[in-house]
Amino acid sequence: MVVGNDEKVVFDAEGNRTFVAPGKDTISIVDITDREAPKILVSFPVMNSIFGPPTNRAITPDERLAIVANSVDWVQDGANWKPAPDNKLYVFDLKASPPKQIATVEVGKQPSGLAINRAGDLALIANRNDKSISVLSIQGNEVKLIDTVTMGDEVASVAITPDGKRALATKFPAHKIALLEINGQKVTDTKHDMPVGLWPYNIGVTPDGKIGISADNGNAGAPDGHVDTVSIIDLESTPPRVIDRVVVGDAPEGFAISPKGDLAVAVLLGGAAVPKSAWFNYTVAEPAIAQGLTPDAISSDIHAVSINTPGYPTLPWVMSKFLNMGLSLEDVVAKATVEPAKVIGRVPGLGTLQVGAPADVAIFDLVDGPVEFVDTRNHKRSGTRKLVPALTVRGGRPFGRPPLPIPFLY
Incomplete structure (x- = not known):
């Protein structure tokens, strides 16, 4: 796995952004052979950017080479710093021990996806500032720029079909997906642009080559509190066409399709790019549940900042929110107990009331009556019931309301 680490952009607890001096960026090569214990093999002191890329790095199918685009340089602006388009593509030899950087290739301005x-x-690179796509040949360890395709609009990302004969590119501000033809190492813009949702930032193609999916950001790369879409492109039709749009949460950006093609994941900025105190957003949760995407696990998110927010992120309160969004009591309880235990491989044992399981039990009262919930964006929802803690048993010993002992005094 290749990880780009941008140390020039920092955020405070409320999500406010500051640009600082460059010089601390790295690109890390991570061994994920043991998925539960990844290991950083080496980190290279080269500039990398969170701006510009939706997916600015890739590994060759034989895992021989990695390429990473640096979308922006860092230039001084008086006493401050600001980003400016760069044009560098780094090449790394992953078979060397340890891996090593072997080349830097100049491509178009602001290389991104x-x-x-x-x-x-063959590699394709979407150059946002140049409004072009760079075409690179890969022969052994040599990566060479061989052509540039003018696209007419800013392009943010690109995906190649499994047969290698076509590619899709996101025309970010034009709200369209471009279709390219590939014949050997010759790439041509077909001029067949397909209208999708607002601000398509990322694109993927299913492993069977039948469907393309664009992540339509909705607000030029930032969350705005409204739901957005992913657009479905039928690649079997002639010519390809958009056949559906699926509503997701606020501002999908990162996007990936599973190797089997049966699952796609969009990372939502309106659920990730939020203040440190943030933990729950109804504009993300509600459309997800409406489409059958319920959480795998339910937990609290308690820390020094979040505990004092209106959202009040204790476990009973989070469970109550999902209960009032339509999940059954049985489902809510399972997602807070046995389901997360399954994820970490602790079943049988944790998360159950089986004989021999640890005697760690939380008992709640299910209280009927009007209740108001609020999320971190101050979205309010009315409910009709809530879970109220009544008793905790730890290692077989009960704690709770008087006359039972208080846990923190034990």
Whole structure:
């Protein structure tokens, strides 16, 4: 796995952004052979940016090379710093021990999303500032710029179909997806642009090549509190066309399709790019549940900042919110107990009331009556019932309301 670490952009507890002096960025090569214990093999002191890329790095199918685009340089602006378009593509030899950087290739301005074909001999890079796509050949350890395709609009990302004959590119401010034809190492813009949702930032193609999916950010790369979409493109039709739009949460940006093609994941800025105190957003949760995407696990998010927010992120309160969004009591309880225990491989044992399981039990009263919930964006919802803690048993010993002992005095 290749990880770009941008140390020039910092955020405070409320999510406010500050630009600081460059010089501490790295690109890390991570061994994920043991998924539960990833290991950083080496980190290279080269500039990398969170601006510009939706997916600015890729690994060849044979895991021989990694390429990483640096979308923006860092320039001084009086006493401050600001980003400016860069044009560098770093090449790393992953088979060396340890891995090493072997080349830097100059491409278009602000290289962002990129893709490598299944044959591993061709790479495409979307250059946002240049409004172009760079075409690179990959032969052995040599990565070389061989052509540039003018796109007419700013392009943010690109995906190559499994057969290597076509590619899709997101025209970010034009709200369209461009179709490209690939013949060997010749890439041509077909001029067939497909209208999708607002501000398509990322794009993927299913492993069978039948469907393309764009993540439509909705607000030029930032959350705005409103739901957005992903657009579904039928690649089997002639010409390809948009056949559906699926409502998701606020501002999908990062996007990936599983190797089997049966699952796609969109990372929502309106659920990730929020203040430190944030933990729950109805504009993300409600559309997800409406489409059948319920959480795998339910937990609290208590820390020094969040505990004093209106959202009040204690476990009983989070469970109560999902209960009032339509999940059954049985489902809510399971997602707070046995389901997370399954994820970490602790069933049988944790999360159950089986004989021999640890005697750690939380007992709640289910209280009927009007209740008002609020999330971190101050979205309010009315409910009709809530879970209220009544008793805690730890290691077989009860704690709770008097006359039972208080846990923190034990």
